[in-house]
Amino acid sequence: MKKTGAEPKKEGIDDITYNFKLTEDEEKKILEAKVKILQEQLRLLKSPPLILAEVKEVLNNDEAVVKLENGNQFLVKISLDAGKIEPGDSVFLEQKNLSVVRKTTAKKSFNVEQFVIIEKPKVSWESIGGLDEQIKEVQEVIELPLKKPNLFKDLGIQPPKGVLLYGPPGTGKTLLAKAVAASTKSTFIEIVASELVQKFIGEGAKLVKELFKLAREKSPSIIFIDELDALAARRIDVGTSGEREVQRTFMQLLAEIDGFKPLSKVKIIGCTNRIDILDPAILRPGRLDRLIEVPLPNEKGRLEILKIHTSKMKMKNVDLKKISKATNGFSGAELKSVCTEAGYFAIRENRNYVTEEDFKKAVKKVKKETEEDNSYKTMFG
Ligand SMILES: Nc1ncnc2c1ncn2[C@@H]1O[C@H](COP(=O)(O)OP(=O)(O)OP(=O)(O)O)[C@@H](O)[C@H]1O
Ligand SMILES: [Mg+2]
Secondary structure, eight states: OOOOSOOOOOOOTTSOOOSSOOOHHHHHHHHHHHHHHHHHHHHHHHSOOOEEEEEEEEETTTEEEEEETTSOEEEEEBOGGGOOOOTTOEEEEOTTTOOEEEEESOOOOOOGGGTSEEEOOOOOGGGOOSOHHHHHHHIIIIIHHHHOHHHHHHHTOOOOSEEEEEOSTTSSHHHHHHHHHHHTTOEEEEEEHHHHHHHOTTTHHHHHHHHHHHHHHTOSEEEEEETTHHHHBOOSOOOSHHHHHHHHHHHHHHHHHHHSOTTSSEEEEEEESOGGGBOGGGGSTTSSOEEEEOOOOOHHHHHHHHHHHHTTOOBSSOOHHHHHHTTTTOOHHHHHHHHHHHHHHHHHTTOSSBOHHHHHHHHHHHHHHHHHHHHHHHHHO
16 A cells, blocks of 8 residues: 555654753653653553453352353452442453453454354255145244234234154154245254253353344244254253253243244244153243154155155166065155165166165165164163
8 A cells, every 4th residue: 555645753752852941840850750651651561461251140249250261260359440240241350369350341252153053945845755744734833924924913813933843863853944944935043952052051041042133133034953852851950060051041042932922033943852851841832832743754754755865866667665665664864875875786886777676785774774873872872
């Protein structure tokens, strides 16, 4: 960049010139003032930096529990001129004995978008097999109020704020949630509850708050909470601080759900494989009070899923009905693996089409993998 004109010279205390004669006394005064300024500058340069921390609790107004960036917590004194300090404030601590010197607005930046997945999914209803009933219910509970809120207003009824999808792994729960986000052109905000619990010790409740704020900003939106049981499991003993923290996060979640209106453009979809351990508080009327079971597909469902995942595959003489008969107990995700594995068997034999034999081998392979997986789980889990 080109400079236009001369830079104004910064004036230090030695640059001041006088064009009149000073008496000795006056000169002394000026020198003393200079010394004072220099001493002050020196003091500032010598003073150690302050430490940024967050206040967790305030005790008797003159002590506080503070948490440093590294997670360490201390009980410290609040200095008299620090002003009113409250839990949640960011404060500066003096280095020597960590006493709270003053409040700051230099808040630790907390950007919830870093911790969630935000997307506009493109999953279509047609790509989901064997779940007609569940699709209908999700459409009724989530799609209809988002698309036609007046229907509910006119009738004077309140649609559920959210649903809970439950069932075994790999049965299409995430798929259903994404499909309804796509069909309503909603922002899909995904958070995995087990991660929330593990990674954000001390920040969970705040994250939940920010999550709902984000959802309102990006509405229409769907908050998708996967593995909800990690957060909302019934707690018998909330003795440990970790458990208390999870409990606090869970309470915040309930408060946020209670706080928004049924016809607002934010919906919640919770997901779990373990409905048996859920705290009934989350299922109370006005919360996730619609339960939708997503079971393993039956024979007809399996056939539909196989058709979906083979729609772009080149096949010769494959009777998918036989395959769906042979895959009792398979989930949608496993059926998808069967199709991929069958393709691999063809590739290994240098064919550009897939045969029924490839599928049979694939079924065996996936079954074996699942069994090994299960015996591993019963051994260790
Ligand atoms: N009903 C289905 N129709 C078509 N594909 C399916 C179906 N169920 C599962 N799949 C396939 O399996 C993959 C995984 O499914 P999804 O993530 O929806 O399972 P989930 O029920 O959410 O499992 P988890 O409980 O482990 O999270 C999907 O991306 C899809 O390819
Ligand atoms: Mg899932």
